[in-house]
Amino acid sequence: MHLARFPRRVYTPHATPIEKLTHLSAHLGGPDLYIKRDDLTGLTGGGNKTRKLEFLVADALAQGADTLITVGAVQSNHCRLTLAAAVKEGLKCRLVLEQRVPGSYREDASGNNFLFQLLGVESVTVVDGGSDLNAAMQAIQDDLAREGRKGYIIPGGGSNALGALGYVACAEELLAQTYAQGLPLDHIVCASGSAGTHAGLLVGLHGNNAQIPLTGINVRRVRDVQEGNVHALAQQTADLLGLGAVPRGAVTALDEWVGEGYSIPTPGMVEAVQLLARLDGILLDPVYTGKAMAGLIDLVRRGHFGRGQKVLFVHTGGAPALYAYEDVLRA
Structure with missing residues (x-):
């Protein structure tokens, strides 16, 4: 995929790091968890x-x-x-x-x-x-x-096809990083909201024949609606790039951790934000990555991933919103 043919402003002149969540992995006792730090992109406060x-x-x-x-x-x-x-x-x-x-x-x-x-x-x-x-x-x-x-x-x-190219590029970036680090991923997890990040990653992985399953954790919509949104945008993005059909079966957007609705706190979100801060010193946000990490933690506890598998969480940022949820997160 020749992304250089699309005009681009450069706001992040470096690859965002992939780090191992050493203490969270030990705490949960399941797969080896890694995190792609897209909270460290450029512009004010960073994020996807x-x-x-x-x-x-x-x-x-x-x-x-x-x-x-x-x-x-x-x-x-x-x-x-x-x-x-x-x-x-x-x-x-x-x-x-x-x-x-x-x-x-x-x-x-x-x-x-x-x-x-x-x-x-x-x-x-x-x-x-x-x-x-x-x-x-x-x-x-x-x-x-x-x-x-x-x-x-x-x-x-x-989140349109042009914007989703940013996460096609991210997929290519993380594949290059994992190759350089000798890190064969078994699974990738991300928050799924307006669908651009999820769809872009899906197209990037599919277009590179990476064969790494991608699971989105919904923050707003029910599963069937969100999966339809992601697939439609992924296909539009693939069409923009001149790729073929994106398999509908490659789209997974689980909805069990949305709670009462978009941006409304859940106990799982609070636990996830506190665990990442206290175990690995990383700030999640209460609306997107907090709920997505709550989903990942719950999947690990259920045995969805095998012990020793390598699972990457894409951190899409949002930490400035923490300060509007201070009363919920102080406990």
Whole structure:
């Protein structure tokens, strides 16, 4: 796959490390667990959206945009990083925040919400959960056009085929790293939300004939809906790259650890965040990686992976959101 033919801005000029979770592995007594530290990507606070934005912002600049427009939840990591990319490129940024939990937006909230203000967001539009988010972003783009400006719309999570190329690149990166380290992986686990990370990894692994199973842990939707979303986006991404069909059977997105809904804390999430911090000194986030790690921990406890197997967790970042969940995580 010749990714160099796609314009790209470079926000992370190095490969993110793969580390062994030595103490968590010993604590659980099952497979050997490893972690791909995509919380250490470039831009403010890091996280998986940085890889997607490298391709999306390059496209925005090629189109002459002066303002990035995107959408996310009230503590959106994607919105933080899109805003950070805009700052880096000398662009403006306008955000649409969706209250997926009714009444959850607070202008004075900590976490990413505080960072939106610190980074100098041009405007924030708050809408209720279930609103037509595309229409909300289009309205902002139309307003900008009337002012003689040019807005570029980035979908939630940066999750379209162009953005998913960031995780095709990540799959190639981690395959090169595991080859260099002599680390034959038996399985990869990631959070599955807006689907771009999951779909991009799937296409990257499939396109390289890696034959490493990939399991997504859902943070929002039921399994059949999410698996359909991931497969559709994976196929769109494969089509962009000129690859063949992506097998539907390669898509797994388990939904047992979502809890009461998106961003709503669960006991498993709290345990996972505390275990990673206290055993291996790594910060997860309460919305994505906390719930995904809760799923991985539960799968290990159930004996889903054999003792001595090598399982890699893709850490997609989000630690700034921890500060908005301080009361839940202090216990």
